Amino acid sequence: MNVVVLTGAGISAESGVPTFRGSDGLWEGHRIEDVASPSGFARDPQLVHQFYNGRRALLTGGSVQPNPAHFALARLSRARGIHLTLVTQNIDDLHERAGSEDVRHLHGELLKARCNRCGAVTPCREDLSRASICPACGGIDCLRPHVVWFGEMPFGLDEISAALSRADLFVAIGTSGLVYPAAGFVAWAKEAGARTLEINLQESAASGTFHESRRGPAGELVPRWVDELLAGTKDQG
Numbered sequence: 001m002n003v004v005v006l007t008g009a010g011i012s013a014e015s016g017v018p019t020f021r022g023s024d025g026l027w028e029g030h031r032i033e034d035v036a037s038p039s040g041f042a043r044d045p046q047l048v049h050q051f052y053n054g055r056r057a058l059l060t061g062g063s064v065q066p067n068p069a070h071f072a073l074a075r076l077s078r079a080r081g082i083h084l085t086l087v088t089q090n091i092d093d094l095h096e097r098a099g100s101e102d103v104r105h106l107h108g109e110l111l112k113a114r115c116n117r118c119g120a121v122t123p124c125r126e127d128l129s130r131a132s133i134c135p136a137c138g139g140i141d142c143l144r145p146h147v148v149w150f151g152e153m154p155f156g157l158d159e160i161s162a163a164l165s166r167a168d169l170f171v172a173i174g175t176s177g178l179v180y181p182a183a184g185f186v187a188w189a190k191e192a193g194a195r196t197l198e199i200n201l202q203e204s205a206a207s208g209t210f211h212e213s214r215r216g217p218a219g220e221l222v223p224r225w226v227d228e229l230l231a232g233t234k235d236q237g
């Protein structure tokens, strides 16, 4: 069985990583275009570095750990009879820390930096600033977070689209369904004949598009759903 899972900020909420959109539409008090666009970075690189430095420090500080939803997906990825493609919009590394391999980070990774001069992508656990030096080319003031900003192309779309076209089951977990192309994956999967399931604390912008929606915290619902799926595939096998 080919399963494609798309995760969003909601899966990491119970791990202590804040979701993006507050009720005021701001990201931790910032306008999205100020901290997540190439023009925002050109206008005020220090502000953008500070914003991502804060999120990176949270991730590396020890208080944020994978939760049962991340572990359940890692278990699913190792199950016999299931081919899982795990796509995340999250820039944290919690899926990897829970044991998932080959995670498709559509929107990049916070623990990597990219050089605007030589293009190298390098590990990054420290704060970035205009004084940071690229470990690959030695350039200064040329590193940026390896994340996708508005107006930029998400990573890995060709492979993801191929996986969606083969999917028997598509599951979206903890995502608001507002940001494309990810918000369109449910329609692609349905077009390919997949069954579709949403797991979210609340109704999302895309809820009406799914065959089934389950409401509740990912940390409870995802392990339950994985148990169900594995029990079902065992019965068939």
Ligand code: OAD
Pocket (backbone or CB within 6 Å): 007, 008, 009, 010, 011, 013, 014, 019, 020, 021, 036, 089, 090, 107, 148, 149, 150, 173, 174, 175, 176, 177, 178, 179, 199, 200, 201, 202, 203, 204, 216, 217, 218, 219
């Ligand atoms: P959002 O912050 O837009 O939405 C988080 C979703 O998670 C909401 O639908 C919540 O209802 C749900 N949620 C919150 N807590 C939950 C829990 N404990 N269990 C289950 N669901 C829960 O985050 P995303 O949809 O991931 O892109 O945002 C998509 C993209 O918008 C991000 O990747 C980012 C941002 O722009 C870029 O940076 C390019």
